[in-house]
Each structure stands twice: as structure tokens, then as C-alpha cells.
Amino acid sequence: MGFFTRSQAKKFGMQTDWPSTNPDVRRYYKALVEAHAQRIAQMQSQGADGDQSWYWIEGIAALHKNAADYAADFWRERSKAEMATARRAAVKQLGSMFRIRGALIESWWVADRMNMMRIGSSVGLPIGDKWMYAFACTLHSAAPGVPSLDGVLQSKWPEHIFQRVQLEDGEAFEVTWKAEDVISVEGDRYEGFVLKLDPATGWSKVEVCGRAGNFTPGFFTEPSPRVE
Missing domain, CATH: 1.20.58 (Methane Monooxygenase Hydroxylase; Chain G, domain 1)
Known part of the structure; x- marks a missing residue:
């Protein structure tokens, strides 16, 4: 080499x-x-x-x-x-x-690249489309015994679109839920958040992480999120 x-x-x-x-x-x-x-x-x-x-x-x-x-x-x-x-x-x-899990590492990497490509900045805060952000996340099914899924969460008010990052070849995976389906938001802005979802969506919760400290709990439930 x-x-x-x-x-x-x-x-x-x-x-x-x-x-x-x-x-x-x-x-x-x-x-x-x-x-x-x-x-x-x-x-x-x-x-x-x-x-x-x-x-x-x-x-x-x-x-x-x-x-x-x-x-x-x-x-x-x-x-x-x-x-x-x-x-x-x-x-x-x-x-x-x-x-x-490798998929979780890949998800963070993909999400970070998506954010930086929007502005070409290392801070990962988009300017052109203020509603679009990408996060690494783990999605949990509301059905017992179903494995969790690692992927990229794209947030656009009032919808949050989850896109799975595949480690192996396979068909694309996408889930969409609205902000009103988020029952509660728990966690710390420096360690990520857990969004509790309405089980009617088919999912119980989603663990979310972006660059440490650059988003707040209200980001996922309010139309005018304050990003620091």
C-alpha cells in the first residue's frame, strides 16, 4: 500500500x-x-x-x-x-x-454528511431549507419481538421521515409520521432524545441523535424549532 x-x-x-x-x-x-x-x-x-x-x-x-x-x-x-x-x-x-451496530455508525455518518452538504459547513445547521435536518436514529416497533432498525431521520415540519441505512443489499425502507404522533419527548440535548410515538403508527419510540447539543426537545413537536 x-x-x-x-x-x-x-x-x-x-x-x-x-x-x-x-x-x-x-x-x-x-x-x-x-x-x-x-x-x-x-x-x-x-x-x-x-x-x-x-x-x-x-x-x-x-x-x-x-x-x-x-x-x-x-x-x-x-x-x-x-x-x-x-x-x-x-x-x-x-x-x-x-x-x-455498524448501521448506527453509518447512519450518523450519512446524516452528518446530509446536513453539511446543505450549507457546506462543519456545524451541520442548514440554511437553504430551514425545516430539513437529518439525524441518526433507532426505530422501535410497537409489536413485541420485532428487531429495532437503525437509520437516518429526516425532519420536515410537520412530518418526520425515517430512512433506513442498509448494511447489506436490500430494498429501501421508509416510514413517515407526523409531529402530532409524537406523544412525548424525553432526554437531554447533549445525549440525544427519545420520541415516544403513538402506537397506531406501528412504532413505539425512536431514539434520536444529531451533533451534540445542536437541537432542542421542541424541535420535534413545534413548528418553529430553536436550534442552537
Whole structure:
């Protein structure tokens, strides 16, 4: 590769090989996994540990963002779809090291990119369409025994549109509910919120997280949210 004098990925037992006939995809996947591993090593040297809070998940997602930005040099339009699949596999491997679902890391990363693309700013606050924001979230079914779903929540008054981020190939998943279906909002603005939903929607609650501290409880229930 020439980017690392020693493989950090092998040190952590991470798989750097991706089964593809396209050399660009293989190089991209290896560079991304090595970048993940290098940043994990730096975190450990600083004494970082996981507490499974939204703040920690945001930190791991930021780690992935930096690694993905580094590996972006290997991007080629002709293999864009396959590289996206490879990236999700790398994120899944990254998440397993911290006992965090890869889809949740990917969701935070996608939501953050959506927000920044709207204004080209690192603070993630859109200007052109003030009602549109994106958040990483976990959606819980009102039916018992149904697995929760990680994805991206796009908020547009009075509707909130949930779009699932797939780690594996599969059909798109979308759920829409209105602000009036939010029974209550619980949580802390720096650690994320839990929106209790009307079970008639088919969902019991949704756990929501954006960039730490940039939204308030009223954002999800009031037509004029104050974003700080």
C-alpha cells in the first residue's frame, strides 16, 4: 500500500481483503480498514473507552468519517455502488470492535454528511431549507419481538421521515409520521432524545441523535424549532 509502514489492521485482527474483481474497490476497502485501525490505535493510546452513550457513538462515527475522507482518494465513479457496499462492510467490522451496530455508525455518518452538504459547513445547521435536518436514529416497533432498525431521520415540519441505512443489499425502507404522533419527548440535548410515538403508527419510540447539543426537545413537536 505504501500508506502504513506496518498494518494496524492485522494488529487488531481486522480483515483487509475485499472479494472484488475491481482493483480500485480492493484498494479502497484496504485503505479504509487500515485507516480505521490506525485511528483505533490512537484512541487507545489516549485511554479512550466506550460507554455506549450517544456521545461515544458520535465519536466512533467521527472516527469513521475521518477514515472515509482519507480513503476517498481511491473512489472511482465506475465502481461507486460496489465501493459503498465495501464501505458498509468495513463499518460493520469497525462497529463490532466497539460492540456498536455498524448501521448506527453509518447512519450518523450519512446524516452528518446530509446536513453539511446543505450549507457546506462543519456545524451541520442548514440554511437553504430551514425545516430539513437529518439525524441518526433507532426505530422501535410497537409489536413485541420485532428487531429495532437503525437509520437516518429526516425532519420536515410537520412530518418526520425515517430512512433506513442498509448494511447489506436490500430494498429501501421508509416510514413517515407526523409531529402530532409524537406523544412525548424525553432526554437531554447533549445525549440525544427519545420520541415516544403513538402506537397506531406501528412504532413505539425512536431514539434520536444529531451533533451534540445542536437541537432542542421542541424541535420535534413545534413548528418553529430553536436550534442552537
